[in-house]
Amino acid sequence: MSYKLCGKSKNINRIVALFALLLGLLPLQLTANDNAEEEEFCAEEYIMDHVTDSYGWHIISFKHKEITIPLPIILYDQGRLVFFMSSKFHHGTAAYKGYALGSTKDTKGRIIKLLGNDANFTGILEKNREYASAPVYFDISISKNVCALLINIIILCWVFLSLAKIYKRNTNRAPKGFQNMMEIVILFIRDEIAIPLIGVHKYKKYLPYLLTLFFFILLNNLMGLVPVFPGGANVTGNIAVAMILALITFFTVSFSAKKNYWLNIINPQGVPWWLKFPLPLMPFIELVGLLTKPFVLMIRLFANMIAGHIIILGFIGLIFIFGAMTTIAGLLVSPVSLLFYVFMGALEVLVAFIQAFIFTLLTALYIGMAIEEAHA
Numbered sequence: 001m002s003y004k005l006c007g008k009s010k011n012i013n014r015i016v017a018l019f020a021l022l023l024g025l026l027p028l029q030l031t032a033n034d035n036a037e038e039e040e041f042c043a044e045e046y047i048m049d050h051v052t053d054s055y056g057w058h059i060i061s062f063k064h065k066e067i068t069i070p071l072p073i074i075l076y077d078q079g080r081l082v083f084f085m086s087s088k089f090h091h092g093t094a095a096y097k098g099y100a101l102g103s104t105k106d107t108k109g110r111i112i113k114l115l116g117n118d119a120n121f122t123g124i125l126e127k128n129r130e131y132a133s134a135p136v137y138f139d140i141s142i143s144k145n146v147c148a149l150l151i152n153i154i155i156l157c158w159v160f161l162s163l164a165k166i167y168k169r170n171t172n173r174a175p176k177g178f179q180n181m182m183e184i185v186i187l188f189i190r191d192e193i194a195i196p197l198i199g200v201h202k203y204k205k206y207l208p209y210l211l212t213l214f215f216f217i218l219l220n221n222l223m224g225l226v227p228v229f230p231g232g233a234n235v236t237g238n239i240a241v242a243m244i245l246a247l248i249t250f251f252t253v254s255f256s257a258k259k260n261y262w263l264n265i266i267n268p269q270g271v272p273w274w275l276k277f278p279l280p281l282m283p284f285i286e287l288v289g290l291l292t293k294p295f296v297l298m299i300r301l302f303a304n305m306i307a308g309h310i311i312i313l314g315f316i317g318l319i320f321i322f323g324a325m326t327t328i329a330g331l332l333v334s335p336v337s338l339l340f341y342v343f344m345g346a347l348e349v350l351v352a353f354i355q356a357f358i359f360t361l362l363t364a365l366y367i368g369m370a371i372e373e374a375h376a
Contacts, residue, residue, distance in 0.1 A: 046320075047313045051234045051306055052109060053145045055086040055101070059229060066091050069229065071147055075099065076138035077113065086141075094124045099136070111136045145241065148233030152219050160215075189214055189360065197364040198371070206367055209252065214360040217245070221305060221352030225345060236355070237306035245301070246294035249363045253293075257370035265290060293366055297359060304355050308348040315340045 057069035070087035088096035092103065098119045102112045112133040114121055125131070142150075159182075166179055175183050194203040194210055220235040235241055265286040315337045323330025 046317055047310055050313055051237060051309050053143045053234075053238060054109070055089070055111070055141060055143055056091070057144050057147065057229060057233075071144065072142045073099075073111065074140045074142070075111065075136050076140065077136060090124070095121050097122055100125060100131070100133075102133070107133065107135065111139055111141070144233050145235050145238050148220070148223065148230065148235050149241070151230045152216070152223055152235070156215060156219060185214075186211060193361055193364045197361075197368040199368065202371060206252075206256075206364070210360050210364055213245070213249075213363060214356050217301070217359055218352060218356035221355060222349070224305065224309070225348055225352065234306065234309055236301055237309055239298070239302050242298045242302040245359070246298040249297060249366065250294035252363075253366045253370045256367060258373065260373065261370045293362075297362060301355055301359055304351055308344065308351055312341060312344045312348070315344065 055073060056071055059067040059069065068087070068091065070085040073082075073084050073086050073088075075082040082097070082099070084096055088094065089101050092101040094100070095114060095118070098114045098121055100112055100114060102108050102110045112131075113119075113136055115132040115134055118131055163179060163182060166175075174180075189210055190203070190207055194207050198206055217236060220241075223231045224234050224236065226232060266283055268282045268286055271282045319330065319334050319337050322333040
């Protein structure tokens, strides 16, 4: 959804839109048509529409024309596979073969299936009309976040396969340029994270996973800060992506754990017996701690990344809020918002590296604890 400014003057629309473009916000609506029906700016909807997933990659809206990259809609409904492009929805205003984008509080952002006489409806949806609908239970569509994940995976593969070819061609030559920068990061993860936390004799087994984890999170963090395609997708700020990364770490730790690790959870050493029998208080606490480790990883990554996007969008929203009041207010707030945006953008770049480092560090720590041998 796009938003327009509320106000009587079309000049402030143009001025504020100019500052919005300076901020790199291409998805905003730019219009100077006084006769067009305008929608009042809502900061909450504006922020949520930009940080949540969607079925199309919105590029820009200009003079009531939406420029969007359509993505595949793939539904498995009652034993049949339904496939079409998201452009058939016309940005949520139309239905296709009885499917539409939900508009209510409970269904917004999801694909719904129209029921009754509208079960096979294709065309523009009527405004303010209630449609009987049901959710689609098997939605395997290529959403914006999924598309961004695929693009970032391709970038990662291209970078590291290119580096591997360079190393094969020049085995005795010192690295330089981008190759040298990447080698510094790889050696840092090996020497400062993997070896100290996992052990010099066991780190090689887990180093590929740690490197993949670090660069995957880092690239997705950085691409989320790029306001134009193929950036701008809030991948690591999506709770599902953060959860999957945390679960992969959890299962890696669990399947790598030694016998001593599990025995220490069931019967913690150095704990008074009355904390273990008859009420197994300490084993229960240890078990809860085991399950909260992936939860902490998930929340740490998700909360930090989505918070940065929300703060940046909040500063940008101030332009439209004050610009809708008076022209002077919009002009005064716009450069201030621009400065705060630049500051927060630089801070988010730092946070992108820090979150990738912390996730990798904690993963190595958990693996090291799980494979530690019993002390004599």
